[in-house]
Amino acid sequence: MTPAAKAVLAALTAELEWPVRRAVEKRYAGMSSELEYLFALKHSQSQGDAEIVKGEGWTIDRVDVLCALNSFYQIVLGPQGAASRKWRATAFGALEVVHGSSRFDAGRAIDTRSMIYEFERRFARLGFMSDVATAPTAGALLFRLADRFRE
């Protein structure tokens, strides 16, 4: 776990309730350990991926930040994005759905879509795009990142 990634994660999760923050940190810790292992490998497909991304200026610190962003995205933003999709069924267009203490309506969906769009826009500048946002593991993230540079 690199200091930069830990700082990014701490900034994003500071206000989250403990169980959610713990879930994000747990996912990140797993990815980060895997990444460290993959960067240290000598002979494997992932070692080749690591060499490719290193050659493009991606240090382990930078890729580790992508793991932190991936963890935050998958645990916190992804589920919220799910509920903010536009209904195709017209009977539901303006319908408010109450699920326990949560309320889902068209206004909230617009706000959520806007928030996720902003996250994607701001971090795309740093190389965090859909391919790495959805990566299930650090190995997959590294593979997809390397894929951008493969001929």
Add this chain to the structure above:
Amino acid sequence: MAVDWTIQALGAAKKFAKDYGHEYRLTNKQLSASFEVGSFHSLVDFYAQVAAVTPKNLDNGVYKYLTGPGGNPENFSYVEVEHNGETFEIRQQVRVRSHVHHDVCFTPDLVVLPAKAPLFSDVDAEYAAGKRRLWGVSSEYVVAAHECKSLVPFPELLIGFIGMVLTAHPWIGRFAAASEVPEGPHLAPTLFVGGSTQGLQRKMVAALEQTYPVNIVTGLHFGTWDLFEADPPKRRVALLSSKST
């Protein structure tokens, strides 16, 4: 150069937290609910392409989503689906009593039932000390049960879903192979998954979809939710529940 990049990343994270922290600060339960509501949208939209869908049993115009098996389904909203003269209901969190054994009961996230499928309402001393009724429906009525998981699709999650499918759908036992299951208007039992697959997991998903009459839809945190026009198409099954109303 790398230092600049990490400083930029930290700055962007702090700024995003400042701008949107109040909005994304949800509890675990609320996050889980969000993904489930998204999956529910997707299922309703699937039916809306071929059938008339109507929200029913609203509470002052609000769709009251049943969030757990403890509530009487009659007191919560549901979606009515009318297709070619037949009526079905999309319901949430309805307990299913399995055909495999009377004591095997569980609660899929979403379930499609024939309209007015009878609910059992038992008092069991071993459930809430007999103070609350145990509501549910027999698996004989289940058209399709669906699960929603806002997770990475790890192998044990996929296998757990197959267990649910076999336990909730007696009709599956009538067919020797998934390819023999007749096609129809209903979305086959589907696992909605937030995370995406890679490598071996992708192969495992394909193998399970080939072996069982199911859909495993992954990558929903970022991908398309259009189940009706999905490419490759999602599996659809005929009305196969052994009991209808």
